[in-house]
Amino acid sequence: MITLGTYLALSGIIFSIGLVGVTISRNVIKVLLSLELLLAASNLSFVAFSKFNGDYSGQLIVFFVILVAAAEVAIGLAIIVLMYRHLSTIQADELRTMKW
Amino acid sequence: MVSSHLIWIAFFAPLFACILITLFSLRDKTSSSLIAIAGILTSFVCSCLVFTQIFQTSPPVELQQSLSWIHLDALSINFGFLMNPLAIMMLLIVTGVGSAIFIYSRGYMAEDPSSPRFFAFLSLFAFSMIGIVLSNNFIQLFMFWELVGLSSYLLIGFWYAKPSAADAGVKAFLVNRLSDFGFLCGIILLWSLSDIGQGRSFQFTELINVIPHLDPHLLTIVALLLFCGVIGKSAQIPLHIWLIDAMEGPTPVSALIHAATMVAAGIYLLARTFFIFAPSTTALTFIAYTGAITSLMAAILAIVENDIKKILAYSTLSQLGLMVMALGLGGPMQGMYHLTTHAFFKALLFLGAGSVIYALHHEQNIWNMHGLFKKMPITGFTFLVGTLALCGIFPFSGFWSKDAILALAYQNNIVLYLITSLASGLTAFYMGRLWWVVFWGQAPSFHRRANEHEIHESPAVMTVPLIFLALLSAIGGFLGIPQLLFPQQAPEDLNLKVAIISSVVAVLGLGFSYMIYGKRSQNDPLPTKLGGFYTILKNKFYFDTVYGWYVDRIQQTLALCLAWFENVFIVRGGVEGITNLARSGGKTFRYLQNGLVQFYALIFILGAVFLFLLLSKTL
Numbered sequence: 001m002i003t004l005g006t007y008l009a010l011s012g013i014i015f016s017i018g019l020v021g022v023t024i025s026r027n028v029i030k031v032l033l034s035l036e037l038l039l040a041a042s043n044l045s046f047v048a049f050s051k052f053n054g055d056y057s058g059q060l061i062v063f064f065v066i067l068v069a070a071a072e073v074a075i076g077l078a079i080i081v082l083m084y085r086h087l088s089t090i091q092a093d094e095l096r097t098m099k100w
Numbered sequence: 101m102v103s104s105h106l107i108w109i110a111f112f113a114p115l116f117a118c119i120l121i122t123l124f125s126l127r128d129k130t131s132s133s134l135i136a137i138a139g140i141l142t143s144f145v146c147s148c149l150v151f152t153q154i155f156q157t158s159p160p161v162e163l164q165q166s167l168s169w170i171h172l173d174a175l176s177i178n179f180g181f182l183m184n185p186l187a188i189m190m191l192l193i194v195t196g197v198g199s200a201i202f203i204y205s206r207g208y209m210a211e212d213p214s215s216p217r218f219f220a221f222l223s224l225f226a227f228s229m230i231g232i233v234l235s236n237n238f239i240q241l242f243m244f245w246e247l248v249g250l251s252s253y254l255l256i257g258f259w260y261a262k263p264s265a266a267d268a269g270v271k272a273f274l275v276n277r278l279s280d281f282g283f284l285c286g287i288i289l290l291w292s293l294s295d296i297g298q299g300r301s302f303q304f305t306e307l308i309n310v311i312p313h314l315d316p317h318l319l320t321i322v323a324l325l326l327f328c329g330v331i332g333k334s335a336q337i338p339l340h341i342w343l344i345d346a347m348e349g350p351t352p353v354s355a356l357i358h359a360a361t362m363v364a365a366g367i368y369l370l371a372r373t374f375f376i377f378a379p380s381t382t383a384l385t386f387i388a389y390t391g392a393i394t395s396l397m398a399a400i401l402a403i404v405e406n407d408i409k410k411i412l413a414y415s416t417l418s419q420l421g422l423m424v425m426a427l428g429l430g431g432p433m434q435g436m437y438h439l440t441t442h443a444f445f446k447a448l449l450f451l452g453a454g455s456v457i458y459a460l461h462h463e464q465n466i467w468n469m470h471g472l473f474k475k476m477p478i479t480g481f482t483f484l485v486g487t488l489a490l491c492g493i494f495p496f497s498g499f500w501s502k503d504a505i506l507a508l509a510y511q512n513n514i515v516l517y518l519i520t521s522l523a524s525g526l527t528a529f530y531m532g533r534l535w536w537v538v539f540w541g542q543a544p545s546f547h548r549r550a551n552e553h554e555i556h557e558s559p560a561v562m563t564v565p566l567i568f569l570a571l572l573s574a575i576g577g578f579l580g581i582p583q584l585l586f587p588q589q590a591p592e593d594l595n596l597k598v599a600i601i602s603s604v605v606a607v608l609g610l611g612f613s614y615m616i617y618g619k620r621s622q623n624d625p626l627p628t629k630l631g632g633f634y635t636i637l638k639n640k641f642y643f644d645t646v647y648g649w650y651v652d653r654i655q656q657t658l659a660l661c662l663a664w665f666e667n668v669f670i671v672r673g674g675v676e677g678i679t680n681l682a683r684s685g686g687k688t689f690r691y692l693q694n695g696l697v698q699f700y701a702l703i704f705i706l707g708a709v710f711l712f713l714l715l716s717k718t719l
Contacts (some may be wrong), residue, residue, distance in 0.1 A: 023702045031698070092698055099695030 007048035015041035110146035114139045118223035132216035133206040144195035149480030182236035200565035205352040207561035225251035238287045239304035256349040268345035281334020286325025323383035337394040346411040351454030361444040371432035388428025392519045395421030399526035404637040426505040432506040441576045443496035443708040445489035448569035452483035455558040467475040473539040482570035489573040491528040497576025507595035528609025
C-alpha cells in the first residue's frame, strides 16, 4: 500500500541528495542539477499532498515551480557559459575573488 | 521738548564711524582718524543739545524710548534708552572727554602704521560706552557691558605683537568675564523675582516699582551679585589686577577706557540702579568697605611703582575705590560728582603722561625722566593742574568732589573716613613724587632713549586737548555738577572741618614728597627706607602671586586630573573602545565571507536545519 508517508519519504531522500549535491559538488553544472533535484523533491511532495488531500492548488503550485525552474536553468546555464569564457573553468571553488 | 532723534544720533554716530573706517579706510590714516573724530564730535554736539533741552524745564524731564527687540511669551527684551539728568551728564563726560582723547590720539598715534584699526576700535568703544550710559534695561546694558569689555580687550592688546600686551588683554578679558558671570546671575535672579502681577521685566523704570515688594534677603543677594559686575569693571579688590596690566595699551586708551569712562561704568551702574542697592544695608556696607580698602591698597602700592602709567593706574584704582565707597555710604551724588571730576583730571594726567612718553620715545620709567618742565612747559603745567586736582587742593575740581565724599564718610562711618583720609594723603604723596621726579630738577644730560636736544613739546593736536581738560579740571568744582546730576536733591554745603583736614593732609603729602624727591636723585630712596615692607609692595600684596599659584597649582592640577580621566575613560575607554569593538568584530567575522558560493549554501542549509529543529521542538 502506497501511503502519503512513502511519497514524502521519497521526496525527503531526493531532497537530501540534492542538498548534498549542492554543497559538495565542485562542478557548477552538477550544482545546477542538484538544485533541480531539490525542486523535483518539493514538487513531488506538493503533488502527493494534493492527491491525498483532494486539493488541486498543490498541483497548481507545481506548474509555477516548473516554470521558475526553467527560467532558473536558463539563467544558470548562461552564467556558467560566461564563467567558462572568463575563467576557462566551471569549478565552483575557482570563483573566490568575492571575499574580504 | 527733548528730541529723541538727537539721542539716537548720539547713540549710533560712533558705531557708524567704526563701520565706515572698517569698510573703507583701513589703509588711510588721515581719513580714518578724521572719521572717528567726526563720529565722536557728532555724539558730543548732540549730547550738548539734548543737555540744553533737558534742563529747559524744571524739574528736568526723563525720557524713555523702547523698541521691542525680542518678544517671547514670558520674556520680552527691549532696545531703547532712558534719558535723565544722570545719563546726560555721563553721556557728556563720555563724549566730551572722548572727543578730547580722540583728537589727542590723532597726534599720538600718527606714527603707528595700524592707527586706522586703532580708531575703529576706539569708535567701537565709544559706541559701547554710550550704550551702557543710555540702556534702559539690564539685558541691553549687559550686552554693551560685554561690548565694552571686548573693545577694552582689543585696545589693550592693540600692539598684539608685544607678548605682554597680548597677555594683558587676555587677563583683562578673563577677569572681567569672571565678574560678569556674577553680574549676569544677578540680572537673571532679579528678573525672576520681578513678577508682581504685570509679568517679569528688565526695565529699570519698571523694576523701581518692584523693589519695595521683594524679600530683603533675596534683594541683598541680588545687590551683591550685581556688585560683582562692578568689582570687575571698576577694578575693585580682589579683581583689580587687570587694570594695572591694562597699561600695556596705547596711552590714549588708558586715558579714555582705563581712567575716565569704562572703569567708571561700574560706578555709573551703581548710581543708575541705586534703587536696588539702597534698601539693603548689608550690601551697602560691603560695597563701602570694598571701595575703601581698594582705595587704600592702591594708594599704598602706587608709592613704589616706577612706571608713569602704572602710577596713574593705581591712582585710578584708588579714586574708583573712593567712588564705590561713596555709593556704599548711600551717596550716588557724591560718587558721580567725583566720577565726573575724576574723568577730567585723570584723562588729563594720562594724556600728559602720554605726551611725556611720546616725547621720550616710549620711555615709561620715571627714573629715566628728569626736569622735563623746561622742555615741555605746556605738558608740565597741565600735568601740575591734574596733579593738584587729584590731590584735592583748593580750588581745583578734585577738592570739591573728594571733599563731598570725605564729608559723607565723616558723617556716616568714621573708620571709612580715616581709611580714605589716609589714602588721600598717600595720593598726594605719590602724585607729588611723580611730578617732582618727572618734571622738576635739572634737565639731565641724556635720556635713555632720546637725546637731550630731541626732547620738545608735543604738537598742538596733543596739547590743545590737554589744555581743554586742564581747564575743566581747574574749574570743575564751580560748574554745579551735583545739582545737574541730581536736581531734586538739595546741594550740600562744604563741610569746613573735613575740607580743612583733607587740605592739610594733601599739603602734608605733597610736602613729604618734596622732602624726599625734591632734590634730584638718580634712584628711588624709598626701598631702603621701607625695608621688608618694600618687598611686599613690590609684589603688589602678592595678589598676582596667589592667583598665579592658584591657577598654576590647584586649577592646573584639577585640569590635569580631568584631562587624565577624560583620556583614559572617555576617550580611550568610551570612544576608542567602541570603535575597537566594531573594528575587531569586523576583523574576526570577515573571514566568514570567503567568496565560496557553496560555503554560503552550506551555512544557509545549516541555518535552515537549525531553525527547523527549533521549530519542531516548540511544536
